[in-house]
Amino acid sequence: MHGLSELQFQDLVSSFLGPYYIALALMNGLAALYLWRSGQTKAWFNLPGSIGGKRVAITNVVVWLLVAMVFAVLAAIAGSGNTSIASLPEWLREAINNSTGPVVYSVGSSAVLIILYLFRGFFVRPAIAWAIWNLMWLFLGLSMTDPDFYDIVAKPDNVPIVMLVFLLAFFTWLATYRAVINDERIANGEPPLEKLDDEKILVWPDLVYTELICMIALTAFLIFWAIALPAPLEEAASSVKTPNPSKAPWYFLGLQEMLVYYDPWMAGVVLPSMIVAGLMAIPYLDFNKKGNGYYTIKERQFSYIVFQFGFLEMWITLIVLGTLLRGPNWNFFGPYEHWDAHKVEALNNVNLSEYVWQRGLNMSLPGALSFSDMPWIPLPAWLTAFLNPFLQFFSLLFGRELPGTLLVLGYFIALPPVMALTVFRGFYQRMGFIRFMIMANLLLFMASLPIKMVLRWVFQLKYLIAIPEFFFNF
Amino acid sequence: MPDLGETIRESQIWKSIFRHPMPVDRRNRIVVMLTNFFLHLHPVSIKKQGIALSYTWCMGGVTFFLFLVETVTGVLLMFYYRPTVEWAYTDIQMLRDVHSLGILREIHRWGAHAMVITVWLHMYRVFLTGSYKPPREFNWVVGVFLLLLTLLLSFTGYLLPWDQLAVWAITVGSNMARATPFLGHEGPGQQLLTLGGVDMITNASDARFALLGAREVGEETLNRFYILHCIAIPLGVALLLAIHFWRVRKDGGISGPL
Ligand code: HEM
Numbered sequence: 001m002h003g004l005s006e007l008q009f010q011d012l013v014s015s016f017l018g019p020y021y022i023a024l025a026l027m028n029g030l031a032a033l034y035l036w037r038s039g040q041t042k043a044w045f046n047l048p049g050s051i052g053g054k055r056v057a058i059t060n061v062v063v064w065l066l067v068a069m070v071f072a073v074l075a076a077i078a079g080s081g082n083t084s085i086a087s088l089p090e091w092l093r094e095a096i097n098n099s100t101g102p103v104v105y106s107v108g109s110s111a112v113l114i115i116l117y118l119f120r121g122f123f124v125r126p127a128i129a130w131a132i133w134n135l136m137w138l139f140l141g142l143s144m145t146d147p148d149f150y151d152i153v154a155k156p157d158n159v160p161i162v163m164l165v166f167l168l169a170f171f172t173w174l175a176t177y178r179a180v181i182n183d184e185r186i187a188n189g190e191p192p193l194e195k196l197d198d199e200k201i202l203v204w205p206d207l208v209y210t211e212l213i214c215m216i217a218l219t220a221f222l223i224f225w226a227i228a229l230p231a232p233l234e235e236a237a238s239s240v241k242t243p244n245p246s247k248a249p250w251y252f253l254g255l256q257e258m259l260v261y262y263d264p265w266m267a268g269v270v271l272p273s274m275i276v277a278g279l280m281a282i283p284y285l286d287f288n289k290k291g292n293g294y295y296t297i298k299e300r301q302f303s304y305i306v307f308q309f310g311f312l313e314m315w316i317t318l319i320v321l322g323t324l325l326r327g328p329n330w331n332f333f334g335p336y337e338h339w340d341a342h343k344v345e346a347l348n349n350v351n352l353s354e355y356v357w358q359r360g361l362n363m364s365l366p367g368a369l370s371f372s373d374m375p376w377i378p379l380p381a382w383l384t385a386f387l388n389p390f391l392q393f394f395s396l397l398f399g400r401e402l403p404g405t406l407l408v409l410g411y412f413i414a415l416p417p418v419m420a421l422t423v424f425r426g427f428y429q430r431m432g433f434i435r436f437m438i439m440a441n442l443l444l445f446m447a448s449l450p451i452k453m454v455l456r457w458v459f460q461l462k463y464l465i466a467i468p469e470f471f472f473n474f
Numbered sequence: 475m476p477d478l479g480e481t482i483r484e485s486q487i488w489k490s491i492f493r494h495p496m497p498v499d500r501r502n503r504i505v506v507m508l509t510n511f512f513l514h515l516h517p518v519s520i521k522k523q524g525i526a527l528s529y530t531w532c533m534g535g536v537t538f539f540l541f542l543v544e545t546v547t548g549v550l551l552m553f554y555y556r557p558t559v560e561w562a563y564t565d566i567q568m569l570r571d572v573h574s575l576g577i578l579r580e581i582h583r584w585g586a587h588a589m590v591i592t593v594w595l596h597m598y599r600v601f602l603t604g605s606y607k608p609p610r611e612f613n614w615v616v617g618v619f620l621l622l623l624t625l626l627l628s629f630t631g632y633l634l635p636w637d638q639l640a641v642w643a644i645t646v647g648s649n650m651a652r653a654t655p656f657l658g659h660e661g662p663g664q665q666l667l668t669l670g671g672v673d674m675i676t677n678a679s680d681a682r683f684a685l686l687g688a689r690e691v692g693e694e695t696l697n698r699f700y701i702l703h704c705i706a707i708p709l710g711v712a713l714l715l716a717i718h719f720w721r722v723r724k725d726g727g728i729s730g731p732l
Binding site for chain 2: 157160163164167168171174175178179191192194195196197198199200201202203204205206207208210211214215218219222223225226227229230231232233234235236237238239241242243246247248249251252255256263264265267268269270276279280282283284286288289290291292293294295296300304307311385386389390393467470471472
């Protein structure tokens with residue numbers, strides 16, 4: 001923490017962690033109470049041996065009560081200032097710092113999402129999901145005692161991201177849980193859960209009262225948040241003191257993270273426009289009539305996967321990366337690493353044209369054409385002045401940058417027809433030419449980001465097409 | 475001794491405001507929905523699953539409520555805030571330091587963050603229930619505009635405290651605009667737009683200039699963002715919300731299995 005001694009930091013953290021763990025203990029206690037009162041007690045395993053001739057079973061209620069006890073003990077330990085006991089061991093934090101980087105983070109988060117998706121039937125089981133939920137909170141609590149972690153996560157404007165992650169985890173569980181049930185019911189020829197609540201009820205009182213209760217709860221929550229966390233106010237603006245890192249507001253940090261792989265015209269203008277246009281196009285591209293008005297995955301697997309890839313993987317994980325793990329000079333920092341402004345990362349990325357001409361063919365890069373080199377062309381001076389930039393640009397595009405131009409044109413123009421004839425044959429037939437082409441191009445734009453990431457990681461590729469003379473780098 | 479609540483509810487004033495007594499039977503519960511201005515946004519009856527929290531997550535409603543909270547606290551903040559380089563920062567300092575102003579600024583700021591989160595969650599649930607499918611395609615499009623405006627509301631508001639955090643976040647964000655193809659002075663194709671050898675797109679005529687009202691984030695930008703934040707965008711949101719809610723009902727209420 002800036003300007004805080006170690007002791008002050010410990011005080012700060014323990015005054016936070018005490019109530020934090022108590023809340024978690026209460027959460028588990030309430031869960032146990034709920035299971036018990038609603039008659040959902042289940043024996044998970046039997047203790048060896050028996051007492052008085054009876055076998056003793058450990059039930060789910062007992063397990064969550066024990067978890068609550070663990071949290072209560074943690075509350076006592078951390079709340080009384082012994083933060084070093086209630087934290088992750090130093091070697092583990094070191095190991096996490098050293099083993100993480102943009103590649104591990106991105107590949108790892110994709111792998112986790114894929115595993116969660118493939119084995120969703122297992123992970124949505126309430127007991128499993130509850131255990132993961134507890135572990136997430138525990139991990140956060142144990143990490144908070146690390147000053148560098150605390151520094152980033154407890155920054156007032158970063159707190160919403162932590163909330164976002166937990167809320168998304170919860171709601172993704174809820175939706176998947178219901179989808180798994182519905183998919184089973186549909187497979188058995190039963191209607192989805194939502195159909196069971198088909199009867200009509202009066203809005204007064206049921207809806208109006210629900211709304212009222214929601215509003216009161218939300219107001220209480222906002223007031224609590226506002227009292228607990230003062231709004232940030234830094235020094236007065238100064239146009240000479242550039243903060244490092246300079247970050248956009250957190251909800252745009254996915255875009256800022258894209259700047260690592262794309263120039264601003266793509267990351268800041270074209271791709272955001274494509275996101276908005278693509279979102280609006282969804283209802284007109286998704287021709288699947290099923291899955292309207294109930295949670296399901298099996299009945300709309302394609303659109304589900306595409307959306308989740310775009311939302312959870314490309315939007316949310318990039319925001320988390322950009323906010324929590326990108327430090328000065330936009331370098332990557334592990335979650336427990338100090339944000340050192342002097343950390344240098346070697347950047348020796350190479351353009352595709354340099355690969356081809358210089359390394360492949362051992363030649364120097366071809367230059368641009370210009371009318372001044374071609375006095376034999378009989379055009380008036382005002383016309384050549386007007387046409388010159390065009391000539392320069394296109395001679396670079398189809399000269400020096402030809403390899404990349406061909407690749408990019410092939411990707412966006414040749415690939416869609418190929419898709420229509422092969423894997424997406426059925427789609428093409430049902431969607432028609434225009435709708436299919438729009439969908440194909442949107443998908444290709446979306447896929448271009450991970451492709452560029454992989455090219456960067458594997459080949460240190462900077463740009464496929466690099467025409468900095470015209471701010472045209474792709 | 476008559477019950478106090480009874481006396482109030484029987485008074486002429488109360489009866490003149492609330493056109494209908496507290497409804498307890500079915501007929502009156504229907505009538506109250508039809509005769510109350512605020513409640514007539516709702517239908518009279520609704521499918522049970524349309525109000526199931528596990529189905530809608532109530533996130534659209536929460537977003538709307540947050541919008542109202544932001545409107546009220548925003549108006550209150552406007553009493554204490556002058557959008558000029560001279561005053562903006564000190565006015566926010568006042569809001570922080572003067573105790574009687576309490577947590578006004580906090581509620582507005584955290585409410586704004588929360589609104590961004592809940593609007594995403596709302597979109598997430600609408601997608602996951604397939605509620606954008608016919609006949610609700612257009613309401614989804616209206617929703618995407620609302621999403622965009624919500625982000626812009628947050629973004630324009632971020633500048634107003636005029637501290638380092640604010641100015642540099644907006645600088646970083648708006649720097650993108652100068653790379654707009656053709657319309658940004660560092661965008662691809664900008665060189666192609668020349669008139670008699672003179673660039674048409676410069677740092678004083680490009681997309682970024684239009685956004686900031688100047689070459690750098692400054693006085694003009696503050697004024698521009700203030701007006702966008704307090705007037706233009708909220709009006710746009712209000713209009714789109716009216717359409718959004720109207721369409722929810724016209725499209726047959728909350729979606730459900732056919
Ligand atoms: C300021 C932002 C928004 C507000 C206040 C808002 C409010 C609401 C409310 C109150 C409902 C009723 C059902 C519910 O609560 O879930 C609703 C439904 C709906 N919203 Fe939004 N919304 C917003 C943004 C969006 C966005 C970003 C989208 C999608 C991109 C969207 C698409 C829809 C659709 C399609 C429905 C109908 C859902 C159904 O029938 O199940 N809305 N909205």
